[in-house]
Amino acid sequence: ETGVTQSPTHLIKTRGQQVTLRCSSQSGHNTVSWYQQALGQGPQFIFQYYREEENGRGNFPPRFSGLQFPNYSSELNVNALELDDSALYLCASSSTGGAYEKLFFGSGTQLSVL
Amino acid sequence: AQSVTQLGSHVSVSEGALVLLRCNYSSSVPPYLFWYVQYPNQGLQLLLKYTTGATLVKGINGFEAEFKKSETSFHLTKPSAHMSDAAEYFCAVSDLAGGGNKLTFGTGTQLKVEL
Numbered sequence: 001e002t003g004v005t006q007s008p009t010h011l012i013k014t015r016g017q018q019v020t021l022r023c024s025s026q027s028g029h030n031t032v033s034w035y036q037q038a039l040g041q042g043p044q045f046i047f048q049y050y051r052e053e054e055n056g057r058g059n060f061p062p063r064f065s066g067l068q069f070p071n072y073s074s075e076l077n078v079n080a081l082e083l084d085d086s087a088l089y090l091c092a093s094s095s096t097g098g099a100y101e102k103l104f105f106g107s108g109t110q111l112s113v114l
Numbered sequence: 115a116q117s118v119t120q121l122g123s124h125v126s127v128s129e130g131a132l133v134l135l136r137c138n139y140s141s142s143v144p145p146y147l148f149w150y151v152q153y154p155n156q157g158l159q160l161l162l163k164y165t166t167g168a169t170l171v172k173g174i175n176g177f178e179a180e181f182k183k184s185e186t187s188f189h190l191t192k193p194s195a196h197m198s199d200a201a202e203y204f205c206a207v208s209d210l211a212g213g214g215n216k217l218t219f220g221t222g223t224q225l226k227v228e229l
Contacts, residue, residue, distance in 0.1 A: 040221070041221055105150075
């Protein structure tokens with residue numbers, strides 16, 4: 001059974017650019033969530049996808065968008081990058097998206113915006 | 115809205131000593147509560163969770179936590195710290211009203227274990 005994998009592991013962009021981060025969920029999981037973890041902070045919920053539909057969104061602007069594919073892998077897209085977008089972006093999967101469920105996290109993508 | 119407060123951003127203990135990491139929550143409905151651990155350059159890993167039933171929850175690596183509704187607390191303990199416990203620990207509450215399994219995390223406690 002493969003775990004959650006994210007790519008790339010590190011990324012450097014300049015302000016105003018666009019970025020796409022990718023996540024492969026754990027085998028058998030149909031729910032993917034994305035979190036942003038700024039330095040010294042806890043992860044903050046961006047949004048969740050369940051069977052290719054957005055199923056909840058946190059307090060992030062529309063320039064943060066996502067997709068989930070039929071194989072349940074997912075992308076996080078961020079447009080018009082700002083310096084404050086520099087953070088570790090974590091993807092997590094779960095089997096059905098229930099509130100009681102364990103989340104399986106990837107190791108994250110470290111995004112630096114210069 | 116739900117929230118989590120972790121008292122103490124840094125905790126230092128001696129190897130073999132008791133570990134106590136504090137977490138208080140705010141929730142308008144009975145909460146689901148979680149503790150996750152993050153080792154350097156890794157994602158988060160679930161230590162334990164409370165959903166319903168027994169208020170003392172046992173997790174992996176010898177950790178346990180007790181849900182105290184009257185104190186709105188869910189403190190994490192381990193009787194004897196090991197060097198391998200050095201990591202960052204996050205308490206989280208599940209947003210039941212929002213559906214799905216959106217978690218609200220605290221700001222984390224960095225645990226240092228000294229010889």
